[in-house]
Amino acid sequence: MGRGDSSAPLREDSPAVARALPVRLRVNGVLRELRLDARVTLLDALRERLGLTGTKKGCDQGACGACTVLADGRRVLSCLTLAVTCEDRDITTIEGLGSEGAPHPVQRAFIACDAFQCGFCTPGQILSAVALLAEGRAGSDAEIREFMSGNICRCGAYPNIVAAIRAAAGEAGRAGV
Amino acid sequence: MRAFEYLRASDVHHAVATAAAGQEAAYLAGGTTQVDLMKDGVLGPDVLIDITRLPLRGVVPDGGAVRVGALTTMAELAADPLVSRRLPVVSESLLLAASPQLRNMATVAGNLLQRTRCRYYRDLSCACNKRQPGSGCGALEGHHRMHAILGTSQHCIATHASDLAVALVALGAAVRVRGVNGERTVPLTQFYLPPGDTPDVENTLGRGELITAVEVPLLPEGARSGYLKVRDRASYEFALASAAVALVITDGVIRDARVALGGLATVPWRSHAAEDALRGAAAAPGTFAAAAEAALSGASPRPGNAFKVELGRRTVVRALSTVAGRQA
Numbered sequence: 001m002g003r004g005d006s007s008a009p010l011r012e013d014s015p016a017v018a019r020a021l022p023v024r025l026r027v028n029g030v031l032r033e034l035r036l037d038a039r040v041t042l043l044d045a046l047r048e049r050l051g052l053t054g055t056k057k058g059c060d061q062g063a064c065g066a067c068t069v070l071a072d073g074r075r076v077l078s079c080l081t082l083a084v085t086c087e088d089r090d091i092t093t094i095e096g097l098g099s100e101g102a103p104h105p106v107q108r109a110f111i112a113c114d115a116f117q118c119g120f121c122t123p124g125q126i127l128s129a130v131a132l133l134a135e136g137r138a139g140s141d142a143e144i145r146e147f148m149s150g151n152i153c154r155c156g157a158y159p160n161i162v163a164a165i166r167a168a169a170g171e172a173g174r175a176g177v
Numbered sequence: 178m179r180a181f182e183y184l185r186a187s188d189v190h191h192a193v194a195t196a197a198a199g200q201e202a203a204y205l206a207g208g209t210t211q212v213d214l215m216k217d218g219v220l221g222p223d224v225l226i227d228i229t230r231l232p233l234r235g236v237v238p239d240g241g242a243v244r245v246g247a248l249t250t251m252a253e254l255a256a257d258p259l260v261s262r263r264l265p266v267v268s269e270s271l272l273l274a275a276s277p278q279l280r281n282m283a284t285v286a287g288n289l290l291q292r293t294r295c296r297y298y299r300d301l302s303c304a305c306n307k308r309q310p311g312s313g314c315g316a317l318e319g320h321h322r323m324h325a326i327l328g329t330s331q332h333c334i335a336t337h338a339s340d341l342a343v344a345l346v347a348l349g350a351a352v353r354v355r356g357v358n359g360e361r362t363v364p365l366t367q368f369y370l371p372p373g374d375t376p377d378v379e380n381t382l383g384r385g386e387l388i389t390a391v392e393v394p395l396l397p398e399g400a401r402s403g404y405l406k407v408r409d410r411a412s413y414e415f416a417l418a419s420a421a422v423a424l425v426i427t428d429g430v431i432r433d434a435r436v437a438l439g440g441l442a443t444v445p446w447r448s449h450a451a452e453d454a455l456r457g458a459a460a461a462p463g464t465f466a467a468a469a470e471a472a473l474s475g476a477s478p479r480p481g482n483a484f485k486v487e488l489g490r491r492t493v494v495r496a497l498s499t500v501a502g503r504q505a
Contacts, residue, residue: 021183038183038225041212061213065278074252074281080212081282084183085205085227128278135277149412150276 023084027052028096036083043067043078046093054094054123058152065151068124068131069093075131094123097130106130106168113164117155125151129165138169179221186228189355189389197357197385200224204387206248207283209275210291218301219292219308233389236260245391247286251275251341254285263395266402266421270344273406276413286388288341289352289365290380294415295324295335306332307376314376317479323417326476326485327442333376334479336440337369338415343439344404346447347421350393356386369444400425400433401503405496407440407488416440418489420496424460426505431455431464436472436497441489448472451493460501462494469493 020035027050034049043060046052046069058066060079067079070092098104106129109115116122128151132138137147144165145158153161182200186192196202203222205211206229214220233248236257243264245254254260255271275283283291297303297315304313316324316334324334342365351364368380382388396402402423408414419439425432434455438446451472458464469490476486 038181039178039215061216062209062279065276068278075278076282077209077278080209082183082205082208082212085208085229131277137277146412147277150278 021084024087025050025083025091026089027091028093029090034083038082038084040083041079042069042081042083042086042091045083046078046091052093052095056120056123058121058124063152064121064124065128066121066124068127068151070127070131073131073134075128092127094126097126104130105171106133106164109164109168109171110161113160113167114157115160115164116153116157121151121153121155125153125161129161129168132165133169133172138165141166178215179218181215181222181225184224184226186226186231189231189233189387192226192228192231193355193357193385193387195224195226195385196387202226202385204228206287207250209279209283210287214292214299217299219299228387239392242392242394245285245393247388247390248284251280251283251285251288252277254341255280260393264344264348264393264402266344266347266404266423267341267393269404270340270406270419270421273404273419274340285341285391286352288339289345289368289388289391291339293335294338296320298335307335307372307379310375310377321479321481323415323440324479324482325441325443326478326482326489327438327446327473328371328444329477330372330374330376330443332374333372333443335372335376335443336415337442337444339445340404340406340416340419340439342369342445343419343437344421345391345393346445347402347423347435347437348393348396349435350391352388353390353392354382354386355389356383360389362392365445366447371443396423397425397433399427399505401500401505402435403496403500403503405492405499407492418485418492420492422493422496422500424455424497424500426460426501429460431458431460434468436468436493438472438489438493441473441476441485450474455497462498465494465497465501466490468497 023034023036025032046055056066058064062080069078071089132147144162200223202224205225205227233246235246251271255268261268297305303315325336346365351362404421406416406419416439421437423435434452436448436451451468454468454471472493473489
């Protein structure tokens with residue numbers, strides 16, 4: 001797309017000197033101290049600096065939802081968030097939801113319902129679905145679709161994604177959560 | 178992205194004083210427009226002032242109005258109980274905009290100041306009088322299906338993309354603005370400037386000025402309101418045409434009316450002509466058609482967006498008949 005990558009060299013006419021700023025991030029409950037150029041997005045900080053590559057870079061312009069993470073419990077797009085603005089915020093990525101042995105109920109539902117094909121958008125879909133359930137927006141298939149519209153799936157796994165969220169909502173309901 | 182100096186504002190005074198000082202400064206709130214356009218090289222401030230920690234958040238009743246802090250997110254305003262009960266046109270305009278993730282990030286003032294989605298504005302290889310004054314307008318003879326048919330000039334036909342602003346213009350809302358010389362209140366109908374000969378000047382904000390709040394008058398008890406958005410996809414898409422409508426109807430007669438259009442104009446478009454056609458008339462299809470005719474009467478479409486004239490009329494008619502059919 002011709003978009004400047006944040007790892008690209010600085011333009012020589014840059015008036016401000018790029019300098020690393022101390023940034024304290026709390027990611028999946030762990031405090032991480034970094035020094036970052038102010039231009040680094042939360043997405044790049046997670047992937048390139050912290051090695052948390054579960055969060056995906058799709059469009060990198062706020063259109064696809066693949067980079068969705070939770071900030072203080074709310075779903076946001078990490079590609080349009082500068083990491084330096086996240087100081088002292090609680091960030092949750094797909095790595096923080098569950099573990100291989102004990103996946104999150106929404107992760108289990110995605111597996112049970114075969115809610116993905118290539119899997120690239122899946123971490124964003126799952127974070128978004130977790131937030132959707134917390135927001136109480138799983139009242140109907142139409143409501144699920146509307147409140148998942150910020151997450152694009154190029155494989156078109158939408159029917160199974162909706163089914164997975166419906167199943168996870170039912171499970172949460174039965175558990176009295 | 179061009180390098181910049183990052184500053185976190187500790188209070189409003191500090192933010193405004195810094196922004197008004199020497200270098201080219203920009204405020205950073207939700208970042209959904211600002212960061213996006215900085216990545217594309219369309220915006221490149223010397224100083225970026227992070228205002229996200231300023232105490233400008235929350236929705237409070239204020240006499241016959243609600244005062245919305247500038248940093249209230251779209252999601253927070255949409256969920257406010259008073260707003261959804263008394264001003265459904267506002268919550269509907271918000272919930273039909275963007276995606277849940279973007280609504281959690283984007284602030285109310287940032288929404289009002291969002292930049293156009295015109296591709297020519299966003300593409301550095303294209304002419305754009307808004308981005309680079311005097312360079313021309315690529316949209317006039319280019320792809321302009323999404324572009325404006327109201328309030329255009331020979332220098333710019335870019336659409337204002339906000340849905341919320343359309344609802345707020347219909348309601349007669351105003352912004353509170355803080356600058357180095359104090360605070361002022363500007364009605365939104367006077368805040369936005371049509372492109373004219375200077376498409377790069379989009380509003381009346383002076384150097385360093387910061388929106389601190391939006392004041393939204395409540396509709397009278399018994400008013401009904403709503404927002405209709407017509408677009409290429411069912412969700413997560415900008416409007417081809419939209420209408421914010423509020424009506425007071427007693428005994429089948431329209432006593433008061435507010436109409437504003439989105440997706441069709443270079444600025445959020447209040448239509449006093451449509452309101453005049455409605456006030457005092459029967460709440461009936463003929464009245465709605467007359468109002469729609471009046472609303473689009475000054476349209477100047479290009480070949481690629483001529484369909485928007487009829488689409489705009491039908492959007493107004495459907496919005497009016499839907500809202501008239503609601504419980505007051």
